[in-house]
Amino acid sequence: MAFESLSDKLQEVFKKLKGKGRLTEKDVNEALREVKLALLEADVNFKVVKSFINKIKERAVGHDVLESLTPGQQVIKIVNEELTELMGSTQSKLTFSTTPPTIYMMVGLQGSGKTTTSGKLAAQIKKMGKKPLLVACDVYRPAAIKQLQVVGSRVDVPVFSMGDANNPVDIAKAAVVHAKNNKHDVVIIDTAGRLHIDEELMNELYEIKEIVKPQEILLVVDAMTGQDAVNVAASFNEKLGIDGVVLTKLDGDTRGGAALSVRAVTQKPIKYVGLGEKLEDLQPFYPDRMASRILGMGDVLSLIEKAQESFDEKKAQELEKKIRKMEFDFEDFLEQMQQIKKMGPINQLLGMIPGMNMQKLGDVEVNEKELAHVEAIIQSMTIEERRNPDIINASRKRRIAAGSGRDLQEVNRLIKQFEQMKKMMKQLTGMAKGKKGKFKLPFM
Amino acid sequence: MSLFNKWFNKDKDKLNQEELTQEELMQEESNVEQEEQEESEEVKELLELEFEEQEQVEEQEETEEVEEVVEEEKALSSEKNGFFSKLVKGLTKTRNNIMDGIDNVLKSFTKIDEELYEELEEALIMADIGVDATLKIMDGLREKVKEKKITDPAELKKLLVEEITEILNKGNRELNISEGPAVILVIGVNGVGKTTTIGKLAHVIKKDNKKVLLAAADTFRAAAIEQLEIWGNRTGVDVIRHQENADPGAVIFDAIQAAKARKTDVLICDTAGRLHNKKNLMEELRKIFKIISREYPEARKEVLLVLDATTGQNALQQVKLFKEVTDISGIILTKLDGTAKGGIIIAINSEMDIPIKYIGVGEGIEDLRPFNPKEFAEALFADEE
Ligand SMILES: Nc1nc2c(ncn2[C@@H]2O[C@H](COP(=O)(O)OP(=O)(O)OP(=O)(O)O)[C@@H](O)[C@H]2O)c(=O)[nH]1
Numbered sequence: 096m097a098f099e100s101l102s103d104k105l106q107e108v109f110k111k112l113k114g115k116g117r118l119t120e121k122d123v124n125e126a127l128r129e130v131k132l133a134l135l136e137a138d139v140n141f142k143v144v145k146s147f148i149n150k151i152k153e154r155a156v157g158h159d160v161l162e163s164l165t166p167g168q169q170v171i172k173i174v175n176e177e178l179t180e181l182m183g184s185t186q187s188k189l190t191f192s193t194t195p196p197t198i199y200m201m202v203g204l205q206g207s208g209k210t211t212t213s214g215k216l217a218a219q220i221k222k223m224g225k226k227p228l229l230v231a232c233d234v235y236r237p238a239a240i241k242q243l244q245v246v247g248s249r250v251d252v253p254v255f256s257m258g259d260a261n262n263p264v265d266i267a268k269a270a271v272v273h274a275k276n277n278k279h280d281v282v283i284i285d286t287a288g289r290l291h292i293d294e295e296l297m298n299e300l301y302e303i304k305e306i307v308k309p310q311e312i313l314l315v316v317d318a319m320t321g322q323d324a325v326n327v328a329a330s331f332n333e334k335l336g337i338d339g340v341v342l343t344k345l346d347g348d349t350r351g352g353a354a355l356s357v358r359a360v361t362q363k364p365i366k367y368v369g370l371g372e373k374l375e376d377l378q379p380f381y382p383d384r385m386a387s388r389i390l391g392m393g394d395v396l397s398l399i400e401k402a403q404e405s406f407d408e409k410k411a412q413e414l415e416k417k418i419r420k421m422e423f424d425f426e427d428f429l430e431q432m433q434q435i436k437k438m439g440p441i442n443q444l445l446g447m448i449p450g451m452n453m454q455k456l457g458d459v460e461v462n463e464k465e466l467a468h469v470e471a472i473i474q475s476m477t478i479e480e481r482r483n484p485d486i487i488n489a490s491r492k493r494r495i496a497a498g499s500g501r502d503l504q505e506v507n508r509l510i511k512q513f514e515q516m517k518k519m520m521k522q523l524t525g526m527a528k529g530k531k532g533k534f535k536l537p538f539m
Numbered sequence: 540m541s542l543f544n545k546w547f548n549k550d551k552d553k554l555n556q557e558e559l560t561q562e563e564l565m566q567e568e569s570n571v572e573q574e575e576q577e578e579s580e581e582v583k584e585l586l587e588l589e590f591e592e593q594e595q596v597e598e599q600e601e602t603e604e605v606e607e608v609v610e611e612e613k614a615l616s617s618e619k620n621g622f623f624s625k626l627v628k629g630l631t632k633t634r635n636n637i638m639d640g641i642d643n644v645l646k647s648f649t650k651i652d653e654e655l656y657e658e659l660e661e662a663l664i665m666a667d668i669g670v671d672a673t674l675k676i677m678d679g680l681r682e683k684v685k686e687k688k689i690t691d692p693a694e695l696k697k698l699l700v701e702e703i704t705e706i707l708n709k710g711n712r713e714l715n716i717s718e719g720p721a722v723i724l725v726i727g728v729n730g731v732g733k734t735t736t737i738g739k740l741a742h743v744i745k746k747d748n749k750k751v752l753l754a755a756a757d758t759f760r761a762a763a764i765e766q767l768e769i770w771g772n773r774t775g776v777d778v779i780r781h782q783e784n785a786d787p788g789a790v791i792f793d794a795i796q797a798a799k800a801r802k803t804d805v806l807i808c809d810t811a812g813r814l815h816n817k818k819n820l821m822e823e824l825r826k827i828f829k830i831i832s833r834e835y836p837e838a839r840k841e842v843l844l845v846l847d848a849t850t851g852q853n854a855l856q857q858v859k860l861f862k863e864v865t866d867i868s869g870i871i872l873t874k875l876d877g878t879a880k881g882g883i884i885i886a887i888n889s890e891m892d893i894p895i896k897y898i899g900v901g902e903g904i905e906d907l908r909p910f911n912p913k914e915f916a917e918a919l920f921a922d923e924e
Pocket residue numbers: 205206236288290727728729730731732733734735736757760763810811812813873874875876877898899900901902906
């Protein structure tokens with residue numbers, strides 16, 4: 096991994112919260128500090144990060160986080176939800192004009208990938224059964240027209256060009272006439288890369304827009320763009336009123352925070368992402384995937400999902416009641432363990448839990464074996480013993496040890512620790528009485 | 540050690556105790572019970588205390604950020620897109636801030652305090668310097684301020700420029716092509732400006748009365764060869780080329796033979812843009828680099844990595860991975876004629892000693908400048924028109 100992932104960092108934060116059952120507001124702030132750093136390292140614009148974090152804080156503190164017993168997960172969940180929403184909750188499709196030809200205009204900085212994207216888009220539109228036309232309006236960069244022609248021939252889409260001696264506005268105008276005459280129902284105009292502060296060239300784009308009245312102006316943005324993405328996107332949007340964004344070079348290892356910056360300043364949807372140099376490497380944009388990529392916490396998110404799937408709410412509530420009344424017994428515990436096992440290898444699982452205290456786990460390997468030992472011991476208990484651990488005397492312990500193939504010492508330790516855990520849970524539930532909704536085991 | 544132990548992080552020593560008899564266990568249990576009751580009281584108190592403390596802290600923080608938050612809240616409640624519109628407003632302000640430059644920020648402060656440091660930190664991060672390098676710079680700055688007992692905010696900028704200049708002052712920024720034949724390999728990710736830079740470089744070197752030859756080893760991208768040929772025409776320099784999709788190694792090989800035969804002073808090789816995380820493309824580059832070393836041992840070598848100033852933190856990764864397959868001898872930072880500050884080179888130079896040799900400031904043939912650390916550092920904080 097190129098970056099230390101957010102989950103690693105959160106792990107660090109939670110490491111400090113030794114023995115605390117749940118996070119305080121201060122802890123939320125601390126966790127958000129890490130989120131903030133993660134966003135900045137992903138190249139999300141500083142101001143965007145600041146507003147975003149404030150919004151999260153508002154939502155997290157006092158509500159979900161403090162009331163929940165899985166605060167670490169809760170923070171991440173909120174962050175991810177907000178981020179996904181910011182990225183655009185639903186997928187945004189390309190729109191078509193009711194009166195053909197539908198005209199798309201590709202704009203952006205130099206080297207952002209407009210020509211390649213134009214070709215990819217033409218290929219996709221062709222697959223829809225339409226008859227697209229590519230238009231070469233980059234008369235400035237050496238061999239740009241040739242590049243589009245090569246791309247066009249590869250995807251078998253004709254390219255309209257008038258060489259580099261003509262004005263791009265005239266070329267665009269002529270191209271539309273050509274399209275109408277030749278029954279092209281889609282026109283894709285490839286324009287020259289330009290700086291957003293180049294007034295003359297920005298005016299040229301505006302003129303093209305005024306003349307051809309495109310259905311959509313698509314801003315092509317390099318996913319590796321840094322803090323400046325907001326200036327670029329805002330300028331293009333102010334001048335032209337863009338309709339959507341294509342994020343290119345996402346097959347690299349950038350976290351792609353520019354996506355968030357661009358989205359935040361333009362409020363325009365990201366419609367496609369470019370994932371390679373080949374002409375089929377253009378895909379629809381998935382806001383949720385992008386959100387977790389920017390955060391770099393896919394592992395945590397999938398854990399949250401898993402946990403939600405396999406944890407039975409009703410059983411949890413029963414459990415809560417039992418714990419409140421100190422009725423939690425080895426039967427329940429066994430069930431809990433099996434719940435956890437359903438979620439996957441325990442090692443991996445523990446590592447993924449942000450709220451997990453990893454201090455001890457760090458220096459002692461947790462292995463499936465140990466879990467199996469605990470399970471074996473409990474399974475060697477009679478139902479009676481499991482429900483009422485108090486009756487487990489010395490001779491019963493010896494029997495359990497023999498039955499499970501573990502030594503007496505281990506059995507003793509398990510029983511003792513179980514009682515301690517019970518008390519701890521009782522404390523946890525007692526302290527927060529009336530404050531929180533449902534109970535979950537501390538290791539959930 | 541058992542699972543519980545790890546999960547609940549109980550006192551290690553206590554749990555590491557050897558085998559306990561039943562009696563001991565019972566005894567211990569009641570102790571534990573007592574202990575834990577006490578503990579629970581303590582914990583409760585502690586928690587409450589923390590809540591109180593936290594509330595106070597929050598209040599303070601809130602007043603600091605009160606304007607923003609309140610505004611945002613208003614926006615949030617009044618309209619659906621409030622968050623966005625607020626953001627846009629904020630960003631417009633930001634842009635003005637950048638345009639105004641750090642000078643104005645400094646002017647608005649009468650003494651050096653935390654707030655001022657924060658403003659500077661913000662400016663550095665907004666220049667793509669990255670969190671780590673920014674914190675490093677700020678630490679250095681604070682130390683210098685203490686050391687030199689500086690109290691005037693105006694002095695701060697000078698120090699900051701010094702600090703950054705120092706970081707950027709790495710190695711030899713001259714091209715290593717003065718004597719004997721030389722070969723320059725130009726590499727980088729897609730679209731950063733390699734081919735354009737080669738055109739500009741050819742122009743600069745030719746002006747120095749040297750014989751230049753270009754190798755069109757980007758055989759992959761559509762019309763890349765033609766693009767280089769146009770630059771060859773512009774600069775009056777020959778281009779060695781094969782067909783599209785030919786083996787780039789073969790192009791390099793031929794170009795080296797041609798350079799030898801023609802007694803060329805400097806051979807400049809264009810390569811296809813490639814993302815640094817593509818294993819096979821990076822191996823291809825390693826091969827190209829090897830061919831140059833093997834076939835042209837007598838030549839001086841320059842491997843120039845082209846970086847786009849618009850790029851954020853990923854550029855750091857680019858340098859690291861390109862460095863694994865070639866011996867990068869210098870960096871060229873392009874597109875500094877935009878609004879991006881290119882601060883990522885500071886992060887790069889605070890980790891690696893690779894000199895920045897040139898900067899690109901436009902698409903024209905003359906738009907290549909030698910890199911000057913001090914000027915660059917000053918431009919980071921310059922008042923723009
Ligand atoms: N504004 C500006 N544009 C530049 C600069 N350098 C290059 N460009 C432009 O950036 C675009 C890409 O430049 P190329 O030289 O084709 O980049 P490349 O790295 O060779 O691209 P690939 O070979 O496709 O990977 C072109 O439109 C150039 O004119 C610069 O310093 N400033």
